[in-house]
Amino acid sequence: xxNIDNIINIILSNDLKYPGTHQFSSIRTIKTAPNLEALPQxxxxxxxxxxxxxxxxxxxxxxxxxKFGTFIFTNNNLLNTLSNRKFTxxxxxxxxxxxxxxxxxxxxxxxxxxxxxPDERIKKKIMQPIEYFExxxxxxxxxxxxxxxxxMKEIVVREGINSIFQGIYDLVKSGKNLEFDLGFFKFSxxxxxxxxxxxxxxxx
Numbered sequence: 001x002x003n004i005d006n007i008i009n010i011i012l013s014n015d016l017k018y019p020g021t022h023q024f025s026s027i028r029t030i031k032t033a034p035n036l037e038a039l040p041q042x043x044x045x046x047x048x049x050x051x052x053x054x055x056x057x058x059x060x061x062x063x064x065x066x067k068f069g070t071f072i073f074t075n076n077n078l079l080n081t082l083s084n085r086k087f088t089x090x091x092x093x094x095x096x097x098x099x100x101x102x103x104x105x106x107x108x109x110x111x112x113x114x115x116x117x118p119d120e121r122i123k124k125k126i127m128q129p130i131e132y133f134e135x136x137x138x139x140x141x142x143x144x145x146x147x148x149x150x151x152m153k154e155i156v157v158r159e160g161i162n163s164i165f166q167g168i169y170d171l172v173k174s175g176k177n178l179e180f181d182l183g184f185f186k187f188s189x190x191x192x193x194x195x196x197x198x199x200x201x202x203x204x
Contacts, residue, residue: 001190002171004164004180008042011167018167020159026152033151041152045160048146053183057102062138068165069106070138104185104196113173115192 002010015023022042025035036044056063057071064070111117143157150157171178172189179188187196 002176002178004046007164007167007171007178007180008039008046011163012038012042018163020163021156022160022163026156028151029153030151042160044150045146045157046164048149049161050181050183052146057183064138064140065165066140067107067109067169069104072103072105072138074101074103106194109169110172114194118194
């Protein structure tokens with residue numbers, strides 16, 4: 001089972017397949033920050049990318065990672081339908097209405113390389129709790145905040161993260177088993193199937 005350190009090493013060992021500024025030690029944006037070799041540089045970028053996702057998700061923002069997937073907040077009504085009385089009580093409780101729920105949608109580029117593709121899109125069902133697929137505006141992740149935190153140019157951050165996710169896709173496609181953390185969330189690709197879960201308040 002490959003982890004993120006293995007994935008990063010594979011990326012940096014295949015500069016022709018995963019070219020970019022992340023393959024070399026880059027000049028930092030402030031003079032007091034020492035330049036880092038490619039390996040610790042990419043590890044730092046990945047660490048701050050995870051922190052960036054956590055911050056955005058805690059702010060209730062829906063975020064897309066191109067060619068990997070999207071974290072989306074939906075509205076979830078915790079209405080109790082066991083009886084008319086309980087329904088009325090829960091309906092009158094403002095905390096039971098429009099409770100944010102986070103779901104993850106794996107990008108459809110994985111549909112043809114997995115044995116089982118998890119479609120997490122909300123479908124209308126006559127059941128409780130009721131979920132409405134009316135997410136806040138989805139934004140693509142942005143390297144700006146990460147580059148400021150790491151004192152690196154945006155292009156280094158962008159190319160580094162894009163290469164990691166391209167590498168993840170290539171490894172899954174070739175039949176390799178992977179596991180890694182992404183912010184709050186743990187992902188594993190094992191024998192053609194993907195699993196993701198979270199131990200935090202989002203309960204994904």
